[in-house]
Amino acid sequence: MSGLEPDKPIEASCDPMQASPPLPASGFNTRAIDLGRIECLQILDEHGDIEEGLQPDIEDNELLRVHRAMLLSRAFDSRMLAMQRQGQMGTFAPNLGQEACMIGQVWPLGDEDWFSPSYRAFGAQIWRGWSMERLMTLWAGYHDGFPPPDDVKDLPFSIVIGSHVLPATGIAMAMRRAKDPHCMVVNFGDGAFSQGAITEAMNFAAVDQAPIVFVCENNGWAISTPLDKQAGNEVLAARGAGYGVHSIRVDGNDILAMMTAMKEACDRARRGEGPTLIEAITFRMSLHTTADDPTVYRDESLVEPWHNRCPIRRFELWLTRTNRLTTQDCDRIREECEQEVLDARAYFRKNATAKPREIFDHIYDTITPELESQRMDYLRRLDRKGVE
Amino acid sequence: MPKCTMVEALNLALDEALGNDQQVCLMGQDIGVNGGVFRVTKDLQTKYGADRVMDTPLAECGIIGTAVGMAIYGMKPIAEIQFSGFTMQAFDQIEQNMARYRNRTQGRFNIDMVMRAPYGGGIRAVEHHSESREAYWVHTPGLKVVIPSGPRNARALLAASIADPGPVIFYEPKAIYRAFREDVPDSPETMELGKANIAQSGDDITIISYGAMMRPAREAVEDLTELHSINAELIDLLTISPIDTETLLQSVTKTGRCIIVHEGHQTCGVGAEIAARLAEGGAFEYLVAPLKRLTAPDIPHPYFQVEQHFLPDPDDIIGAARELMEWT
Numbered sequence: 001m002s003g004l005e006p007d008k009p010i011e012a013s014c015d016p017m018q019a020s021p022p023l024p025a026s027g028f029n030t031r032a033i034d035l036g037r038i039e040c041l042q043i044l045d046e047h048g049d050i051e052e053g054l055q056p057d058i059e060d061n062e063l064l065r066v067h068r069a070m071l072l073s074r075a076f077d078s079r080m081l082a083m084q085r086q087g088q089m090g091t092f093a094p095n096l097g098q099e100a101c102m103i104g105q106v107w108p109l110g111d112e113d114w115f116s117p118s119y120r121a122f123g124a125q126i127w128r129g130w131s132m133e134r135l136m137t138l139w140a141g142y143h144d145g146f147p148p149p150d151d152v153k154d155l156p157f158s159i160v161i162g163s164h165v166l167p168a169t170g171i172a173m174a175m176r177r178a179k180d181p182h183c184m185v186v187n188f189g190d191g192a193f194s195q196g197a198i199t200e201a202m203n204f205a206a207v208d209q210a211p212i213v214f215v216c217e218n219n220g221w222a223i224s225t226p227l228d229k230q231a232g233n234e235v236l237a238a239r240g241a242g243y244g245v246h247s248i249r250v251d252g253n254d255i256l257a258m259m260t261a262m263k264e265a266c267d268r269a270r271r272g273e274g275p276t277l278i279e280a281i282t283f284r285m286s287l288h289t290t291a292d293d294p295t296v297y298r299d300e301s302l303v304e305p306w307h308n309r310c311p312i313r314r315f316e317l318w319l320t321r322t323n324r325l326t327t328q329d330c331d332r333i334r335e336e337c338e339q340e341v342l343d344a345r346a347y348f349r350k351n352a353t354a355k356p357r358e359i360f361d362h363i364y365d366t367i368t369p370e371l372e373s374q375r376m377d378y379l380r381r382l383d384r385k386g387v388e
Numbered sequence: 389m390p391k392c393t394m395v396e397a398l399n400l401a402l403d404e405a406l407g408n409d410q411q412v413c414l415m416g417q418d419i420g421v422n423g424g425v426f427r428v429t430k431d432l433q434t435k436y437g438a439d440r441v442m443d444t445p446l447a448e449c450g451i452i453g454t455a456v457g458m459a460i461y462g463m464k465p466i467a468e469i470q471f472s473g474f475t476m477q478a479f480d481q482i483e484q485n486m487a488r489y490r491n492r493t494q495g496r497f498n499i500d501m502v503m504r505a506p507y508g509g510g511i512r513a514v515e516h517h518s519e520s521r522e523a524y525w526v527h528t529p530g531l532k533v534v535i536p537s538g539p540r541n542a543r544a545l546l547a548a549s550i551a552d553p554g555p556v557i558f559y560e561p562k563a564i565y566r567a568f569r570e571d572v573p574d575s576p577e578t579m580e581l582g583k584a585n586i587a588q589s590g591d592d593i594t595i596i597s598y599g600a601m602m603r604p605a606r607e608a609v610e611d612l613t614e615l616h617s618i619n620a621e622l623i624d625l626l627t628i629s630p631i632d633t634e635t636l637l638q639s640v641t642k643t644g645r646c647i648i649v650h651e652g653h654q655t656c657g658v659g660a661e662i663a664a665r666l667a668e669g670g671a672f673e674y675l676v677a678p679l680k681r682l683t684a685p686d687i688p689h690p691y692f693q694v695e696q697h698f699l700p701d702p703d704d705i706i707g708a709a710r711e712l713m714e715w716t
């Protein structure tokens with residue numbers, strides 16, 4: 001049992017943030033405390049229908065940008081898998097079926113906002129301005145792929161699970177002190193949420209009223225570990241409530257719900273009204289990484305229902321039904337995205353270069369004399385081995 | 389017993405420990421149904437049940453901290469950290485509790501547990517999956533540190549680490565998890581902790597290494613004999629803490645020359661400690677050439693496109709040995 005059926009029925013609410021829990025009264029209170037109701041937001045259902053009155057006020061061109069970004073993420077995903085299988089890529093973590101979470105969480109961010117992604121968030125990184133060739137360079141094991149592009153306010157993605165969430169919180173704390181009117185979005189998984197560091201981060205953010213949005217992308221699995229072995233209370237959003245962080249669950253395969261909830265949370269942070277935790281419920285449909293074989297630990301039947309919940313399928317049903325796009329448009333965009341990925345691959349193949357002589361260059365601002373002598377030894381070794 | 393890889397040999401040692409002692413239990417991320425990401429615990433959950441072979445939540449500090457508690461109660465936990473890079477998340481519990489409860493309680497609570505983790509480079513992994521930071525644990529009072537170099541000694545040393553009454557850090561050289569097979573005897577086998585192994589004897593120069601670096605060291609020793617008529621003595625530390633100073637001293641007083649090879653960083657690494665012991669412990673006056681360390685430099689393990697030449701290889705060892713042989 002993956003524990004990942006979104007709690008049925010999903011309670012829809014136009015204004016989910018109303019339900020944030022009351023902060024505990026200061027001083028000793030002998031009465032029972034109600035931490036409040038945790039809403040779960042869904043706007044677009046599996047059939048591509050929108051519940052009466054819930055349609056968010058988002059401009060069509062924004063919807064189409066988001067749709068395209070989801071398709072691009074998927075095209076990148078399948079190309080990277082293929083490249084890995086052909087020996088042209090290192091271990092890669094696919095993102096199939098999580099495109100709505102990915103794109104929805106960065107959609108409200110402007111260039112002055114910050115984003116700190118987990119390692120599975122390439123769709124969001126592309127949206128934020130990381131070129132696909134840069135991401136290919138990164139996954140192929142070159143140092144050049146890791147630094148964020150100069151004009152992008154992102155942290156590099158986090159390989160040590162959960163360790164980026166405290167630094168992200170610190171950035172938000174500094175932003176508040178600087179009266180910076182922007183916000184930080186930090187993203188992590190259901191497994192990551194077991195790390196003590198993330199509860200510490202939520203507590204710091206709540207005490208500090210830091211402008212940060214915690215997005216827990218609950219895809220039901222952490223490698224082979226299903227949610228019910230990961231968490232005693234499978235409602236992960238309840239943890240935020242416990243710390244005094246506004247908390248909500250969102251159908252993470254519903255792009256409209258993700259956009260709506262994220263916009264509200266980012267606006268709240270920017271207004272100086274403190275942190276939000278969004279538990280986005282989705283599903284890891286593919287491999288954990290290319291080094292993983294899910295057939296060892298999970299039954300294919302658990303994946304099956306998620307095909308119908310596919311965030312792209314659902315969105316396209318609605319976009320076409322409401323005449324925002326035709327199916328031909330969708331096919332054309334898919335092809336364009338595929339071509340974009342191929343162009344990126346061509347660029348990557350041509351330009352990625354290993355630079356073994358530079359591996360000492362960024363340890364210190366100014367290299368220490370001791371390290372400089374180690375560097376010289378190393379360079380002489382490379383000379384002896386005939387390495388450029 | 390047919391020839392085993394190190395992964396299979398470790399699995400065998402764990403199976404034997406679980407079978408022999410009801411108090412032994414395994415805990416770690418993805419070690420149950422999945423059998424561990426490297427399959428070291430394959431099938432053990434099916435055989436011994438989920439209470440004894442536990443998939444834990446994703447929290448290394450939690451794994452080690454709760455293992456310490458279980459050990460206080462009388463169990464013998466063997467905790468797996470998926471990659472040694474993530475033992476850093478557990479540093480708190482290793483340093484503050486695992487290594488110290490015994491002393492804090494004047495022996496009342498023995499922390500009879502093992503922390504296993506794959507360490508080392510050369511598997512084309514992303515950042516944090518290639519480090520060799522065993523020196524941290526060597527530096528931590530109260531711990532023993534064990535690193536095997538092949539399937540057979542892996543099985544025997546893991547058995548010994550489990551049998552040892554105190555906390556043991558057991559680092560597994562993942563680069564050679566499946567690199568070669570060895571005969572492993574049918575009946576359980578153990579080895580004394582704290583004893584280095586003379587993998588090959590020789591009179592000209594001593595080469596000290598451990599773990600995955602034993603492979604290039606062996607290769608170098610063969611070439612030194614065949615191509616350069618240099619008879620090197622190769623010592624496999626096996627236990628990194630406590631270090632078998634006696635065996636090292638004996639060898640170096642005989643050869644007068646010594647190279648120490650490891651994957652960990654140079655500064656305050658295991659090689660630094662060995663060099664100090666040799667210098668302090670009476671080998672000093674027998675040295676005819678300076679001591680030489682071949683280690684990773686003091687920078688993080690680089691990404692895999694540029695890792696090929698980061699760690700010492702046979703050519704480096706041969707070059708250093710010839711240099712020391714010519715020293716006057």
Ligand SMILES: Cc1ncc(C[n+]2csc(CCOP(=O)(O)OP(=O)(O)O)c2C)c(N)n1
Pocket residue numbers: 120159160161162188189190191192193219221222223284288417446448470474477
């Ligand atoms: C501190 C740490 N422990 C273990 C790992 C190995 N590891 C990589 S991904 C992963 C599972 C992560 O699960 P989750 O947070 O749910 O993210 P998802 O993979 O589902 O995106 C694990 C255990 C790691 N990278 N870092």
Ligand SMILES: [Mg+2]
Pocket residue numbers: 189190191217218219220221222223284
């Ligand atoms: Mg997950």
